[in-house]
Amino acid sequence: MLDAIAETFPPEWKVSSPELIAETVTSRIIKVRLDDGSPAVIKHLTPLGMREELGGTLYLDWHNGNGCIRLLAQHGNNLLLEYAGARTLLDHLNEHGDEAATQIFVDVFLRLTQAKRHNRPFPQELIPLRTYFASLFKKAGADRDRGINSQFVDAAAIAEQLLSDQHNVQPLHSDLHHENILHGSRGWLVIDAKGLIGDPMYDAANMFYNPLDRDDLRTSERRIASMAKTFAQAFDRDIRTVLGFAIAHACLSASWHDEDDNLAEARRSLAVAAAIRGVLAEFGKITG
Numbered sequence: 001m002l003d004a005i006a007e008t009f010p011p012e013w014k015v016s017s018p019e020l021i022a023e024t025v026t027s028r029i030i031k032v033r034l035d036d037g038s039p040a041v042i043k044h045l046t047p048l049g050m051r052e053e054l055g056g057t058l059y060l061d062w063h064n065g066n067g068c069i070r071l072l073a074q075h076g077n078n079l080l081l082e083y084a085g086a087r088t089l090l091d092h093l094n095e096h097g098d099e100a101a102t103q104i105f106v107d108v109f110l111r112l113t114q115a116k117r118h119n120r121p122f123p124q125e126l127i128p129l130r131t132y133f134a135s136l137f138k139k140a141g142a143d144r145d146r147g148i149n150s151q152f153v154d155a156a157a158i159a160e161q162l163l164s165d166q167h168n169v170q171p172l173h174s175d176l177h178h179e180n181i182l183h184g185s186r187g188w189l190v191i192d193a194k195g196l197i198g199d200p201m202y203d204a205a206n207m208f209y210n211p212l213d214r215d216d217l218r219t220s221e222r223r224i225a226s227m228a229k230t231f232a233q234a235f236d237r238d239i240r241t242v243l244g245f246a247i248a249h250a251c252l253s254a255s256w257h258d259e260d261d262n263l264a265e266a267r268r269s270l271a272v273a274a275a276i277r278g279v280l281a282e283f284g285k286i287t288g
Helices: 002-006 047-052 055-063 089-096 098-118 134-145 151-163 201-205 221-235 239-259 263-280
Strands: 016-023 027-033 039-045 071-075 078-082 170-172 181-184 187-190 196-198
Touching: 002 016, 002 027, 039 047, 055 071, 055 098, 055 170, 089 098, 089 181, 098 170, 098 181, 098 187, 098 201, 098 221, 134 151, 134 239, 151 239, 151 263, 201 221, 201 239, 221 239, 221 263, 239 263
Parallel strands: none
Antiparallel strands: 016 027, 027 039, 039 078, 071 078, 170 196, 181 187
16 A cells, blocks of 8 residues: 555655555555655545645645644645654653643744734635534534523534634634644644634634543643633633633534534533533633
């Protein structure tokens, strides 16, 4: 399989030593060597990946290496990418603790959001954040029609309020978490962007929801409150907005699991949302 994929690499890229390091339904990640011997990555997109992940190239182009990997070249369904390193932020969390990992995220996030200062025009093809929330609004609508005042209904109301009053709108990664932040020769960089546009607090929201296998962290109200206070101060945003996006994201994830009939994962997502809602209750209504 790897040999067949390698045959699709353009000769002008002059890559060698292909090594498959990850495979998902949307792509195969292949580490290669460039002509000068330095490492790089080729992301070989599947048909699903071509539909869902090409927006990430627009995000990378817009950032131009500021806080994220560089897109070196593109040919068909092959993306030649900067090698970010092998150490993830999850590795750092496991060795140094959650607070240390959160501080690194803050530093990376500030670099990403400050890219707007370069005044480059936004790519027109990025997906609006409101469009991305379609599954949550659909699930909430179905529950309302059945007379069920569910977490989805509550989260949809929060999302509607936040999406109607977005601030500092810019390109978004949309899947920013501990395993998509890697350390290498240029420090900490993000990978695997999807490509949305909207309020950057949505990109911070995913950190409350991760790491995925650490429910002890994800549902800890103490951790949620601490992280929200850190983000509110570092990003100069109202803590209720930070928590609101976190609730909306957790319930959006639950709505996707619900669509896939993965009820166990939907319940886990809703448990995260409930814990965040408990913290938000201490601060009053969201004001934007």
